Amino acid sequence: MADQQDTQSSDPGDAPEVTTAKPAARLAELASGHESNPTEGRETVFRLDKVTISYSGKPAICDVDLAVHRNLVTAFIGPSGCGKTTLLRSLNRMNDLIPGASVDGRISYHGHDLYGSNVDPVELRRRIGMVFQRPNPFPKSIYDNVAYGMRLHGMKDDLDGRVERALTHAGLWDEVKDRLKASALSLSGGQQQRLCIARALAIEPDVVLMDEPASALDPISTQHVEDLVESLKAEYTIIIVTHNMQQSARVADITAFFSVDVRDDGTRSGVLVEHGPTSDLFIRPSDPRTEAYVTGRFG
Amino acid sequence: MSAQDDRNPLTVVSPRSRRRKLQGRLMELLASFAALVAIVVLLIVIFSVAKRGLPAVNANLFTQVAAPFGVEGGGIKNAIIGTLIMTAMATAMAVPIGVLLAIFDTEFASPQVSVAIRMTLNVLAGVPTIVIGIFIFGLVVVSNGQSAFAASIALAIIILPVIARATEEVLLLVPSTLREGSMALGATRARTVVSVILPSAFGGIVTATIVGVARAAGETAPILFTSSIFANAVVTDPSQPMASMPFAIFTNSESPSHHDQEVAWAAALLLMAFVLLGSITGRLLSLRTRRQIEQMR
Secondary structure, eight states, X not given: OHHHHHHHHHOTTTTTTOOSSOHHHHHHHHHTTSOSSTTTTOOEEEEEEEEEEEETTEEEEEEEEEEEETTOEEEEEOSTTSSHHHHHHHTTTGGGGSTTEEEEEEEEETTEETTOTTOOHHHHHHHEEEEOSSOOOOSSBHHXXXXXXXXXXXXXXXXXXXXXXXXXXXXXXXXXXTOTTSBGGGSOXXXXXXXXXXXXXXXXXXXXXXXXXXXXXXXXXXXXXXXXXXXXXXXXEEEEEESOHHHHHHHOSEEEEEEEEEOTTSOEEEEEEEEEEHHHHHHSOSSHHHHHHHTTSOO | OOHHHHSXXXXXXXXXXXXXXXXXXXXXXXXHHHHHXXXXXXXXXXXXXXXXXXXXXXXXXXXXXXXXXTOOOBOOHHHHHHHXXXXXXXXXXXXXHHHHHHHIIIIISOHHHHHHHHHHHHHHHHSOHHHHHHHHIIIIIHHHOOOHHHHHHHHHHHHHHHHHHHHHHHHHHSOHHHHHHHHHTTOOHHHHIIIIIHHHHHHHHHHHHHHHHHHHHHOOHHXXXXXXXXXXXXXXXXXXXXXXXXXXXXXXXXXSOHHHHHHHHHHHHHHHHHHHXXXXXXXXXXXXXXXXXXXXX
C-alpha cells in the first residue's frame, strides 16, 4: 500500500489533484514552475570531475561529477552530513582554512583549475562570493561592512555610489539609508543577512555561494532572501545549500540531491545521488533515494 | 487507603538519598567557607593598611622627595615618579610583543606550535620574579650598572605572559564566523587580523594592558637588582636608577624613624589602591568587551 501512495505522489499527472497532506505534491507544484531544460545554451561556470573532499584522510563527500551553469540557481539538498556544505566551501576554497582538508579530483572554474598551483585564493574569492548560514556582519557600521571588500580590492572610486547600489541590490537600501553610520549589529537578523549579501555583491562577484542563508531567519526574512535570490540570478550564478526542500523547489532551476552512503566497514560519506532540472527532480526522481527524500519518508 | 499510599513519592527519603543530600550540603559549605576566607583576608589587608596608612597621606607625601639619612620628614615624590616612568617603559616594551605573540599564536601558528607557546608563557609566568631580577642583573646591570631601563626590562619580562595570555583569551572569543566572512571577501589573514579581529578585541587588549601595568607597579624583587641605588632626588633619565614605590615601602619600613614608618604605610596604601583600581577597571572593561563580542555571535 505504501508503494501505491508513493507512485501516486511522484506521478506528475496526479500531483495537482492531491492537494492536502501530501508534501511531495506541494513540492511538485512548486517545482513545476521552473523551466524543464534550463541549462540549454548556458555557459558552464563550474565543472566537477570525480571530486572527493576529505578531512584528515576521511572522505566527507566522494566522486562528485557536476556542472554548474551561468545565471541559474543551483540548489544542493540532502540530509545532514551528506557533505553539501563541504562541497560548497570547496568552490571558493574556504576549506583551505581548515587544517587537514584536502580535495581530490578536478574542479574547474570557466575551464581553469580552481586548485591550480598558481591560483590566488584572494583573487578567486573576489569572483566567487559567499553568504554564510548565520549572518556574520563585522562589528562596524553598515556602510563600512559594505565598503570593506571594495576597499580591500582597491575599488575606491565612487565608494558611496557603490555602497548604495549594493544595498539597493540586496533590497536593504530603503531600510538603512538614514543610518548608514549605525552599527551593523543593531540590525535585525534578516537585515543582517541581507547586509551580508550586499557585502558579497559589492565586490562584483561572478558567483554567489549561499550556505543555508535563511536557516537562521524567521519566515518573513526567509521570504525576503528567497525573493532576492530569484532577482539576483539575472546577473549572478548562484549556488544555494538548503535543508529545506520547499525552498529548493521555489528558488532553484537545478537541484542536486546528496545522500549519505554507509559502506561495508561502517564509514559514512556523502554522495551525489542525482541532479537535474528542479522540475524533474521533484516530479520524476530517477533514484529511489531521491524519491524517498522528497516524499518525506527519509530525512 | 493504607499509610503506604499516603506517602508522597516526590518526598520519600531513603537512607542513600539522605546521605547524598548531606554530602552535597557539606561540599557547598566547604566551598563557601574557602571563598569567605579569601575575601576576609583581602578585607583585613585593605583595612589594616588603610588604618595605618591613611593618617600619613598628606600633601607632603606627594610633593617632597625622600629626606637624607638621619633627617626627619620627606615624602615619596621621587618614588612615585620613578614607578610611573619604569612601569610605562615596561608596558611600552611588553604590550607590542605580547599582543603580537598572541596574534601569532591564535591566528597563524599551527596547533602544535600554539600549544608550545602557551606552555612557554605559562612557565614564564611562574618563574619567580627574583630569578628574572638576577637574570637582568647578569645581562644588563653587571656591564652597565643599575638603571631604570634595566628595571623596566625585568618588569617587561614579568608582565609579558600576563599581557599575552589575556590578549589570547579575548582573541579566541572573537567568533570564527567573522574571520571566515572577511576571508570570503578576499581578505588575507593579516588583513583580517588588522581590520576585523583587532578592532573587535580592542577592549580586551586594553584590559590586558591595565592588568599588566598593575602587576608591574607592584613588583619589588627585580627592582632590588636593577634600580635600588639612587639619590634622594627626582630622576627622569632612564639610564640612571630611579626610586620606586615598592622599594620606598621596603626602605622606609626598615627605618627606625617613626615618620619613615608612617610614610611606608602611606606608600603601601597608595600602591595597593593603584593596583586595586587597575584590577577593577580591567575587570569591568573585560566584562564590557565580552558582552560586545557576545553580540557578534
